[in-house]
Amino acid sequence: MWAHKRIHGAAPAPVGSGDDPPSSGPTAYAFGRFVLIPERQVLMEHHQPVHLGSRALDILTLLVQRAGALVGKDEILARVWAHSVVEDSNIKVNMAALRRALEGDGSHRAFIATTRGRGYRFVGIVQQIHWTETTALGAGGSLLPRRLPALVSPLVGRHREAAALMDDVEQHRLVSLVGPAGVGKTSLALSVATQLAEHYRHGACLVDLAAVTDPSTVPATVAAALDLSVEGPAALSALCRCLEHQELLLMLDTCDAQVDAAAHCADELLRRCPGLRLLVTCREPLSVSGECVRRLRGLALPRSASRLTTARAMCFPAIRLLLDRAAAHSRGFVLQEGEAGKAAELCRRLDGLPLAIELAATQLVDHGLDGLLQQLDIGLQGLGARRGGPERHRSLDAAQAWGWRHLSAREVRLLMAASALDGDFDVQKAAVMASRPGSGLEALSRPELVGVLSALARKSLLTRDLRDGAPRYRLPETTRAHGHARMAREAREAARPEHPVRPALHEIAGRPHLSAYGLRAVRAGGDAAIID
Incomplete structure (x- = not known):
């Protein structure tokens, strides 16, 4: 925790008591959205370092440590340029840099006042604290305001989606932005979170869950993004205790690999932390109480390309x-x-x-x-x-592979089988497809098949539309292409002598609903003598 006392602007509060643990870490000074750590020669804004020269930091340290008192130019020169002879203009240059850093956010809030001909006075309210590496809890037990990473390029064609998502976040405490790989969920969510961050006392924080392989470490991953330290079997409870009095927008990004763990963590955080709001990106909903689901589809296209200017x-x-x-x-x-x-x-x-x-x-x-x-x-x-960029975003094939990586064997086999079909299909057509020898789906019952289809639609790998009260499914073209590539790889393996899949190639090539693209994929992967 932080030991702290106010050194300007109110009656001082005692630092520590007989029951307090001894403080650790360097002395720091918190004011507004900033924390100054003189021992490390660093100024933090929203928990990010501010680029300032060493002389400017020395001047700021002197003013902050003497907050409320007038500090003359001679004292500044003696403290900052102790062994040098310099002009007064050096103070002005560094003071201008300080004001740009402290007051350049457009809020018109002044931290440094000038008394003409005499010197400078720090007029902000300052709290002396002890900075620690293991916590971002600031003076008074609050999180320091967060800063989100910047978008690399502006969003195109997402104004309506951004406005709708912003309304969702303002009205619901848990919003899940759901869609297929490569549709831009992270970019849209990050754009919205950046716009809304100023409405939360402790800002907004991005938690990337893409690299998490152990579901038990999800709470610790969230804590690490907030510069908190929690671990062990009680990590989630400890995280909830840290956040129960905070006002924060938490963005849980790419929950695909750990949907169950992310859902459990989100549910517990929402129950125990009333000031918390969650914006989640995933290929499927978390399916927890109070969740608002917003599905993101591809960018708008013309219905017909004919006569298009x-x-x-x-x-x-x-x-x-x-x-x-x-x-x-x-x-x-x-x-x-x-x-x-x-x-x-x-x-x-x-x-x-x-x-x-x-x-x-x-x-x-x-x-x-x-x-x-x-x-x-x-x-x-x-x-x-x-x-x-992230490995999964470096190519479309990598993005597709990421989406397929966490599927069950049945889901993979069904996607591969469906990739050979042209157009959409219903459950009956899927049942015929699944019953063919070599599909790997022959043992599926009708209810199990419907369950797999529903799971793939929920995971944004199939599109589903209701027509005449019955669902019809379609593979997105990019998913179909990835399925073809997998089918071609299997065909190449099947071309090897004595391969157990080899007889299935004859049946695949002869399917009546096989698309021209699907037939080319089979032919590309197998020996012509096998297929013909």
């Missing part, structure tokens, strides 16, 4: 993102007249997913629209890859 195409966010990113990648790029329909088709083949569209845009100058469309016939690898 370039001007009209720019009205659709998916195409606008493609062309904007292509122009940023290669200055001077413009869409040629008559190619608007091809651009729309490319975006449709990519399901309007921002990640896929941005990757395609980097290849557009080199390959053109025709070339990219041809590469998509082969697979998602033709879209290229990024060097930076």
